[in-house]
Amino acid sequence: MSEILTIAMPKGRIFEEAAELLRKAEYKLPPEFDESRKLIIDVPNENIRFILAKPMDVATYVEHGVADVGIAGKDVMLEEDRDVYEVLDLKISACHLAVAGLPNATLTDVAPKVATKYPKVASSYFREQGEQVEIIKLNGSIELAPLIGLADRIVDIVSTGQTLKENGLVELEHICDITSRLIVNPVSYRMKDQVIDELVERLSKVIGG
Structure with a gap:
């Protein structure tokens, strides 16, 4: 009997595509x-246990070893900087990080305010552009910030662009492309290398990696 592999999966769209x-x-x-609706799902016939978590928490579970592997968006990996191995681009849930704002807004401030749930990524991006900005951390409804005067611009995930459009915002700058990645706990990679390698190999064949 092979050992049980614990996989942390984010709820929502990534979960559906990963399944x-x-x-x-x-x-x-x-x-x-x-x-x-369970948070822990056992699949005994495959010797797999799934932990369902919020997308931002998956890498934390893997880093601390409560999950052997996980499926996390590249946006989370860039923001969280966790001690895990990123072993495979699953090429699902494709989207991108972008700077957006109101179409005719003029930036008169010395340091424009930028609202985002990705403060590390946003700070790094604007620093590379030679721009000095003030980052405002939000956890949701980022598109609201320019509409109520909280921020001049936002940095957020863009998929179809429909949410921006519906709120009267436009994409101003493309930061980077995002897909979901298979991540592995370093200790698990040593202790359960055979079963993890099998998972990587089987997924690689499906995605053409």
Whole structure:
């Protein structure tokens, strides 16, 4: 009997795409897997345990070893800087990080205010551009910040651009492309190398990596 592999997965869109990817890699996940509201789901026939978490928490679970591997967006990896191995680009949940704002807004401040839930990424980006900005950390509804005068610009994830459009905002600068990555706890990689290597190999075949 092979050892149990614990995988941390984010809820939402990434979860759905990752579950489909695992099925294509011939992991037999039960039909009710997708509808389950449980936070821990055991799949005994595959010797896998899934932990469902908020996207920003997946890398934390993997770093601390409560999960052997995880699926995390590159945006999380750039922002969190966790002690994990990034072993595979899963090429799912593609989007990008961008600077956005009101279309005709003039930036008169010496240090424009930028609202974001990615303060580290935003600070680094504007520093590289030679711009001095004031970062305002928000956890949600980032698009609201320019509309109520809290910030001049925002840095956020853009997928279709529909949310920006609906709130009267436009994309001003493209920062970087984002996809979901398979990440591994360094200790688990040594202790469970065979089962993790098998996971990587099976997923690689499916995504053409």
